[in-house]
Structures are given as C-alpha cells and as structure tokens.
Amino acid sequence: MSNQKRKVKRHPPIPKSCRFCGSEVIKKSNAEFYGRLIKGNLYCCTNCDARVGIHDGGSVPKGTLANTEIRNARKHVHALFDRIWKEGWLSRKEAYKRMAKELDIPSQECHIGWFDVPECRKAWKAAAKIYREVCSR
Numbered sequence: 525m526s527n528q529k530r531k532v533k534r535h536p537p538i539p540k541s542c543r544f545c546g547s548e549v550i551k552k553s554n555a556e557f558y559g560r561l562i563k564g565n566l567y568c569c570t571n572c573d574a575r576v577g578i579h580d581g582g583s584v585p586k587g588t589l590a591n592t593e594i595r596n597a598r599k600h601v602h603a604l605f606d607r608i609w610k611e612g613w614l615s616r617k618e619a620y621k622r623m624a625k626e627l628d629i630p631s632q633e634c635h636i637g638w639f640d641v642p643e644c645r646k647a648w649k650a651a652a653k654i655y656r657e658v659c660s661r
C-alpha cells in the first residue's frame with residue numbers, strides 16, 4: 525500500500541505561467557497592483573488580466589489563476605453560498621461539507637476559488653438547493 529497515492533493536494537500549485545495566455549506570472553503586492561492601500565499579495569499575469577490572491581503571510585495561492593469571467597462566476601457562487609452560513613443556517617464547515625456532497629467531490633477539494641466556470645454553475649445550483657432545504661426545515 526502506498527501513501528503516495530492517497531496524498532491529497534491541499535492547495536493549487538503556485539502559478540508560474542498563465543494558463544490562459546502562457547505569459548509569465550509574477551507576485552505583486554495588492555497595493556502595487558491596485559494602486560490603493562490594500563494589504564496582502566497576489567499572483568498576476570504580466571500580459572492578461574488573470575490573477576489570484578495569496579493567503580496571508582506566505583506564498584500559497586487562494587485558488588487557481590482566474591480571468592474576469594471566472595472571477596465573476598466565483599463571486600456569483602459566493603454571494604449565494606455564503607448566505608447559508610452567514611445567516612446561520614449551517615456552520616461554515618457544515619455548509620462546505622453539504623456542497624461537496626452535492627457536487628460529489630471530496631470536501632478537501634471543495635473550494636470555490638478552485639472552480640472554473642462550469643464548476644461554478646454546478647456549485648451555484650447546489651448552493652441554491654442547499655439554501656432551499658435549510659430554509660424550509
């Protein structure tokens with residue numbers, strides 16, 4: 525039996541080149557990127573508008589590199605999904621567990637920041653279903 529096989533990737537790889545246009549991806553501070561005083565850092569493409577935030581105090585990306593379309597799709601999912609736990613229907617952890625179950629993926633892979641547009645569509649539908657269910661209890 526090999527432990528290697530069961531090893532789970534806990535975060536997406538640090539992007540070195542853009543998955544949309546192939547150009548170099550660099551790390552920048554949010555302040556430098558946005559031209560405003562925002563804490564934190566991000567990875568951004570040197571050619572197109574693809575980017576992803578970095579978890580505080582390290583180099584681990586918060587998700588996969590996203591273009592505008594994907595960023596909007598993720599925001600759309602968060603807007604609905606976050607209500608499930610922000611309104612107190614479920615704990616945040618429980619909400620993610622339910623979402624993973626609906627999407628039929630392991631819960632350690634259930635991060636909206638890892639989803640592309642088709643996955644976001646499924647996730648939005650799943651969130652809507654969960655929301656309906658918890659509200660009608």
Ligand SMILES: [Zn+2]
Nearest residue numbers: 542545569572
């Ligand atoms: Zn790019």
